[in-house]
Amino acid sequence: MIPANVAVQRPVDARLLVVDAAGCVTHHRRADFPSLVASGDLVIANDAATLPASLSGIHEATSCPIELRLAGRRSILARDVRRFIAVAFGGGDFRTPTEQRSLPPTIRPGDALQLGPLRARVRNVLGHPRLIEIDFDGSVEGIWEGLARHGCPIQYAYLGQPLAIWDTWTRIASLPVAFEAPSAGFILDWRVIAALRARGATFATITHAAGISSTGDPHLDALLPLDEPYDIPTSTAALIDATRRRDGRIIAIGTTVVRALEDAAARDGCVRSGPAVATLRVGPLTPLRIVDALVTGQHEPGTSHFELLRAFLDDEALGHAAREAEAYAYRTHEFGDSLFGANRNAKFKMQNAKALESFEGSPGSLAS
Amino acid sequence: MSEPSLAGLRVAITGGTSGLGLALVRRLLDRKAHVAFVARGRKGVERTCRERPDACGIVGDVSRKDDIHPIAIQVLGALGGLDVLVNNASSLGPVPLAPLADTECEDLELAFGTNVVGPFRLTRALLGALAASARDGRAPLVVNISSDAALNPYAGWGAYGASKAALHHLSRIWNEELAAEGIRIVSIDPGDMDTPLHSLAVPDADRSQLKSPDTAAAEIVQLIAAHAGSHAGALEITR
Numbered sequence: 001m002i003p004a005n006v007a008v009q010r011p012v013d014a015r016l017l018v019v020d021a022a023g024c025v026t027h028h029r030r031a032d033f034p035s036l037v038a039s040g041d042l043v044i045a046n047d048a049a050t051l052p053a054s055l056s057g058i059h060e061a062t063s064c065p066i067e068l069r070l071a072g073r074r075s076i077l078a079r080d081v082r083r084f085i086a087v088a089f090g091g092g093d094f095r096t097p098t099e100q101r102s103l104p105p106t107i108r109p110g111d112a113l114q115l116g117p118l119r120a121r122v123r124n125v126l127g128h129p130r131l132i133e134i135d136f137d138g139s140v141e142g143i144w145e146g147l148a149r150h151g152c153p154i155q156y157a158y159l160g161q162p163l164a165i166w167d168t169w170t171r172i173a174s175l176p177v178a179f180e181a182p183s184a185g186f187i188l189d190w191r192v193i194a195a196l197r198a199r200g201a202t203f204a205t206i207t208h209a210a211g212i213s214s215t216g217d218p219h220l221d222a223l224l225p226l227d228e229p230y231d232i233p234t235s236t237a238a239l240i241d242a243t244r245r246r247d248g249r250i251i252a253i254g255t256t257v258v259r260a261l262e263d264a265a266a267r268d269g270c271v272r273s274g275p276a277v278a279t280l281r282v283g284p285l286t287p288l289r290i291v292d293a294l295v296t297g298q299h300e301p302g303t304s305h306f307e308l309l310r311a312f313l314d315d316e317a318l319g320h321a322a323r324e325a326e327a328y329a330y331r332t333h334e335f336g337d338s339l340f341g342a343n344r345n346a347k348f349k350m351q352n353a354k355a356l357e358s359f360e361g362s363p364g365s366l367a368s
Numbered sequence: 369m370s371e372p373s374l375a376g377l378r379v380a381i382t383g384g385t386s387g388l389g390l391a392l393v394r395r396l397l398d399r400k401a402h403v404a405f406v407a408r409g410r411k412g413v414e415r416t417c418r419e420r421p422d423a424c425g426i427v428g429d430v431s432r433k434d435d436i437h438p439i440a441i442q443v444l445g446a447l448g449g450l451d452v453l454v455n456n457a458s459s460l461g462p463v464p465l466a467p468l469a470d471t472e473c474e475d476l477e478l479a480f481g482t483n484v485v486g487p488f489r490l491t492r493a494l495l496g497a498l499a500a501s502a503r504d505g506r507a508p509l510v511v512n513i514s515s516d517a518a519l520n521p522y523a524g525w526g527a528y529g530a531s532k533a534a535l536h537h538l539s540r541i542w543n544e545e546l547a548a549e550g551i552r553i554v555s556i557d558p559g560d561m562d563t564p565l566h567s568l569a570v571p572d573a574d575r576s577q578l579k580s581p582d583t584a585a586a587e588i589v590q591l592i593a594a595h596a597g598s599h600a601g602a603l604e605i606t607r
Contacts, residue, residue, distance in 0.1 A: 047500055049444070078448035141424055144445035148438035165437040166493075174497040175449065176441045194548060205500060235503050 001298055001325055003158040004336035007167040009186035014337055017298070017325055021342040023317030025324045030338050033187055033295070039200030040248035042239055046182040046256045047205040049173035052151025052165055053180070053212075057115030064105040065091040068115060068134070069154050071179055071212045076229040076275050078175060081136070081143045083123070085226060087215050088130050094155030094162060098216025107132055116150030118143065128220055154180050154212060158333055177229075178210040183334040184254030184296050202243070204236040208256040208278070214303065224304045228278045230260040237273035240290065249292040249346070255308045258282060261290040284310035292346040296339055298325055298332040312341045374589075375400040377596055378447040378501075382430050382490065383457030384423075385412035387563030388513065391585035392454060397422050399589065404446045406430065406439055406457070430457050430486030431478065440493040450497040451506050452592055455487035455535075456513045461527025463568050468526035476527045483531035487512055488538065495551070502550030509595050511588060512539045514555040528569075552595065558584035 004011075014030035028036075037043060053070040072085030090102030106129065111122040113134065124133040136143045153168040170185035172193075193203050208230040214221050240261070243250055252258045263278040264271045269289045280286070281304070288311055299305040301322070309318060321339065330337040379396050383389035384405025393405050397420055404424040407413050413425035424446035428439040443450060461479035462471050491498075491510055498508040517529035518536040539555035546553060560566065562578035 047496055049441070049496065052441070078445050081445065141442075141446060144442050145426070145438075148441040148445070169437070169493070170496070172496040172499060174500040175444055190545075190549070197548065205503065207500075233500075233504055235505065 001300075001330050001332040001336075003333050004331035005158050005160050007159055007161065007163055007335050009167070009170070009335065010189060011335075014187075015328075015330060016295075016338045016340055017321060017330060018340045019313055019317055019321045019342065021344050021346060023313065023320060023344070025317075025321055027324070027328060030187060031192075033338075033340070034192060034195035034199055034201075036340060037196055037199055037201045037251060038249070040243070040246055041201040041251055042204060042243040042248055043196055043201055043251045043253060044204050044206060044236065044240075044257050044261070045170075045172060045185050045188060045253035046178070046208045046210065046260075047170075047172045047174040047185075048178035048182055048207050048210060048256075049170075049176040050153055050165070050168035050178045050181045051176050052147060052153055054152045054154045055115040055118065055147075055150060056152075057113055057118075059105045059107065060112040060114060061108070062105040066104050066113065067092075068113065068120075068132075069179070069212060069215075071215075072226040073177070073209055073229060075277070076175070076177055076207060076209055076231045078177075079140050081140060081147070083133065083135050085126065085131065085133050087212065087220065088132055094157055094159075097157040098214070101216060103129055116146060118146035118150060128217075130215065130217060130220060131223075156334065159335075172205060174205075175207050177207065178256075179212050180210055181334060182208070182210045182254050182256050184338065186335070187253065187295060187338055202239055204239045205233070206236055206257055206260050207231045207233075208260045210254075210256045213305065221303075225259070225278075225281065228256070228259065229275065230256075230263070230278055231275045232260065232264055232271060232273045234273040237271050240271045244290075250290055251293045251295065252291045253295045255282075255294070255296055255305050258288075258291050258294055258308060258311075262286065262288060265289045282308040282311050284315075286311045288312065288343050288345065291343060293340060293342045296341070297334065298330050298336055298339055300332065309339075309341060312343050314344060317344070371399060372593065372597070373400045374593060374596065377401040377452065377592075378450050379452040379454065379592070380404045380406070380443045380447065380450055380494070381454040381456055382406045382487075384425070385409070385416045387565060388558055388561060388581045388584055388588075389454075389456040390416060391581040392456065392588060393420060393423055395582070395585045395589045396592075399593070402447050404443045406443075408457075430455075430490055431459065431481035433489065436486075436489045436493050439490060440497075443494065444497055449501060450494055450508070451501045451596070452509045452511065453491060453494055453498070454511045454513065454588070455490065456511075457486065458483055458513065458565060459528075459531075460565060460569055461531070464571075465524040465528075465569055466526075467524055471527050476530075479527035479531040480534065483528070484534045484538065487535060491542075491553075498551050499549050507595060507598070508551050509592060510539075510542075510551070510553040511592070512536070512553065512555045514539075514557050516557050516559075518555075518557070525569075554591075556588060556591070558588065 016030040088104035168181040263280040385407040417425040428435040459482035462475040501508040518532035543553040
């Protein structure tokens with residue numbers, strides 16, 4: 001696969017690799033995603049907007065430049081912006097791949113950081129020289145102003161140009177609590193949402209503070225995903241219940257939606273509404289109680305996103321999908337092509353099987 | 369007689385430190401709404417925050433592209449979501465007013481930037497939050513402040529009138545398009561008011577003939593309250 005190096009959310013030639021519950025792979029135009037959705041299905045996306053979570057500044061004890069990438073928070077509450085978990089880098093910018101970014105200066109509890117107009121104090125170093133817990137000084141409004149005006153979205157070395165904040169907001173972006181864009185949601189625009197409704201499907205959202213996808217450091221990446229707060233609206237919980245009762249499918253747009261819904265249902269199989277913190281790490285042994293299919297990006301083996309995919313598809317199907325994606329030069333990363341993966345254990349409803357059959361004839365050859 | 373509370377209603381107002389915007393901030397806070405307001409000048413924002421510490425003041429210029437997302441982030445951070453957006457900040461274009469033939473292109477651009485493109489950008493940045501409000505059954509509303517100059521061709525009001533006409537029509541089209549999402553967009557002419565903007569346009573106006581911005585604000589708050597009230601508690605699970 002090749003990295004998608006231009007920050008266009010919905011390129012006209014975006015593609016969708018579909019892996020059905022039996023592990024069969026087909027190739028589609030991503031714009032035809034609504035055709036995969038049937039009457040009675042519920043499509044759920046993460047409506048978190050992306051925070052400008054990259055903050056550059058100075059580590060006061062050493063006067064060394066530092067970049068903090070906010071990566072975790074205690075709750076989803078908008079006013080709870082004082083305390084964050086952050087990953088620290090030394091000097092340099094996004095043009096250096098994170099794997100090669102220098103370590104930050106040695107950080108100790110109590111150290112002060114001046115990040116543009118924001119001032120923060122290190123509470124703890126969390127078992128790794130890059131991973132720290134900080135408290136911002138000042139009023140809640142002042143912290144929001146500092147983040148909004150000084151922060152940049154977390155950048156990616158594979159992109160030719162720096163990302164602007166608007167590149168990272170999905171069409172449905174609402175509360176700014178995601179540390180990186182919930183990029184599977186780039187598949188959606190208002191026309192797609194209208195098309196889903198026109199097919200008799202329902203659209204709903206959750207809000208999930210998506211954490212950072214990788215740090216470039218294998219020891220830190222092994223800790224991902226960190227605990228992530230989320231909120232499930234009452235209306236979404238009710239729609240999930242209604243969809244399950246009528247045997248419709250629940251289609252998650254993005255790994256964050258899977259994590260939130262399965263975390264919420266881990267106790268007794270029911271999705272309750274309200275705020276919570278996802279601690280569940282979805283992997284090959286995680287039983288999927290809620291989600292019947294997932295739309296996500298093209299993920300490389302070894303990443304936490306790929307591990308989550310293994311809950312949906314067995315290794316044989318994933319291997320087949322990876323070979324197809326490689327052979328047909330699918331693009332990876334945030335602005336790349338997408339994958340639609342069915343839960344191998346979900347009952348595959350007749351109506352949906354029919355929808356897929358009629359769909360497979362339509363898009364023509366994409367992989368030329 | 370006390371009016372019904374708007375507690376829990378999350379409202380953002382641009383141009384909130386003078387004229388109609390400030391009157392709206394006061395009246396909405398009096399009705400217990402949760403209010404964030406935006407204005408260009410930090411001093412004005414701080415002054416209004418001192419008067420009304422229950423409001424969240426945000427410094428930003430809606431005519432600047434780079435200010436839009438920082439404004440949206442601060443609005444959503446302060447309110448935790450959004451139910452009502454009032455695009456009130458306006459530019460006259462050339463001051464003093466000028467016939468179109470004497471209007472500099474940059475002044476025309478400023479009027480359209482502040483009165484059309486700014487509200488368009490800010491509404492778009494906040495549309496996800498408004499749609500989330502609709503899914504929660506809260507009946508989101510965008511109020512675009514227009515003018516009778518949007519409909520009547522007053523000589524000398526070219527940049528202002530043409531830009532308000534564009535905002536008015538943009539509101540009508542967008543309202544049609546967003547009906548399925550449950551988001552209402554209206555354009556309101558508040559009438560000729562005794563505001564700093566009016567005195568810039570017509571310095572020698574007889575102020576006794578002008579409507580007080582507080583009266584206009586009361587009418588708009590009434591409309592906001594009626595819209596919210598007509599949907600209160602009507603949490604519907606619909607497609």
